[in-house]
Amino acid sequence: MAVSRSFLMVLSLLSLAPLCFSHKGNGGYLYPHFYDHSCSRAQEIVKSIVAKAVAREARMAASLLRLHFHDCFVKGCDASLLLDNRGSIITEKLSNPNRNSARGFEVIDEIKSALEEECPHTVSCADILALAARDSTVLAGGPSWEVPLGRRDSKGASLSDSNNNIPAPNNTFQTIFTKFKLQGLDIADLVALSGSHTIGNARCTSFRQRLYNQSGDGQPDYSLDQSYAAQLRTRCPRSGGDQNLFFLDFVSPTKFDNNYFKNILASKGLLNSDQVLLTKNKASMELVKKYAKNKKLFFEQFAMSMIKMGNISPLMGLRGEIRKNCRRININTN
Template sequence: MSPKWSVHVFVILIVVLLCTSVNSQLQVGFYRNSCSSAELIVKDEVRKSVLKDKGVAAGLVRMHFHDCFVRGCDASVLIDSTSSNTAEKDSPVNNPSLRGFEVIDNAKAALESVCKGIVSCADIVAFAARDSVEISGGLGYDVPSGRRDGRISLASEALTNLPPPTFTVNQLTQSFANKGFTQEEMVTLSGAHTIGRSHCTSFSNRLYNFSGTMSQDPSLNPMYAAQLKQQCPQDGTNPNLVVPMNPGSPSIADTGYYIDILRNRGLFTSDQTLLSDPATASQVNQNAKTPKLWKTNFAAAMVKMGQIGVLTASAGEIRANCRVVN
């Protein structure tokens, strides 16, 4: 192990320890005595699903983000809508783009068969996101656990808490600051877009309807824009069309996302806008050049994200079915 890499590992260990101390009710190895195979069972389900469809990994990372930014990491994103309530998963920001629910269902069923009523759905989501990062080539990290599940899920709260792909750098900075993140952590977590895909509807305004005077976003690489127009026709007759977020390596957690931004190939406005501010542009450059540093920082930021607004002790519940409150 090189001295430089040793420093990176040391840094992430320190950050993890600091994050763990922030919420001492969460702890690494929480299920060590009550369900010792919990994390292995989740990892097995994630691995099986990613073998069938590599894109599921990105879906599970995004699911954790969309869960934590709305009501905290309480698995509220998993709850199904009812006749009297439209839940988060059916908000326009989540449906139809959010995926991986069946992976959580399978993991929960497997856990219930060996450790009935022990492992929360919120912890399963956090474990699955970590496993997805690691399987995709990112750094594995310890997940402090002991979260409990929430009982409320409102589509309206997803709309007001999740940053849309049209946000500017200032709007992104504020959105993440509202959840306790620095601007640097925002840029680091934006790197999750290195894997996965996007529906054409999330960025088609940059191709065809950018402003009153320009149909195409001038900050978008012209050759890339032409390629996207072939994949996403203007007629919009098929709302299910998708393209990879990072075409060069869509299933590998690398720094290709930042390299794309430097080439004006950021897919969303919220990606390309990172070049519009000197501080965030400097970080994009740094991440593009130092993949190991980004992976280290990303792992630490994921640990921190997993502790937003958690329910512990007697708060919330342990759902028997992740889609339905007890």
């Protein structure tokens, strides 16, 4: 069957289109230009404040990226993570994945305050998290993408979902993959999003078992390079030093690149959840090898997976609210 010239032209134009997706949910669509008329400087304001925060402390890029991830895995990308204890709300900040490690909340507060001044009651905290994650990635040298916008903020939090839904450093591969699948994410998303560990830090308590008692038999994890393990043991003893920080990617810890995958191939993935991408599943092993060899391929998939993750169960239309203060709901009826 002959293919029309106009059809080929459309395909060609589509292939040149910038990376962005709209997402339909209850009450409408998420789309990148959502604030063009209601708050035209929104993205500029977020970017400026994130840039200042990362200039003050390079680690903040990873912290802000992680906030978006930990928000989206609990009842969708609705800024529930940002709520403090108040009335009947028990904060997700107290969950095992967040306690003593989630950070960057004051940067989100600063962004929200500036946006409320510029265009009151317009930009949601959930959208701030999504934009800050993208801007942090770019500032660290990673890929960019157009962020679909139009999320609204939840009026509640779930400590139990935060404890149960967010993948843990010592989870098995199958448990981690199941947690991703429950959010509508696939194996390519799992491996690419794990690549965010190319920046940031982990605490000793997050990987101690690999150094001393991986399988409950008092033996270390032999899938970890033993000279690297010896190095880690100097600052991560059997007991004490829980909060001591270690680079997730010791080669280029503040640069968003593909060294994370190269480290895994060298048996130097810091967390158990990193190393199992190579050792426990053939499909993920192949992706680790591909991303280690081809940074461009990793960047492209990471951008697509971040958009996909940002589309997890957003509140839109009349659902939820636009919080004035990201730490509490607008009207406390408790």
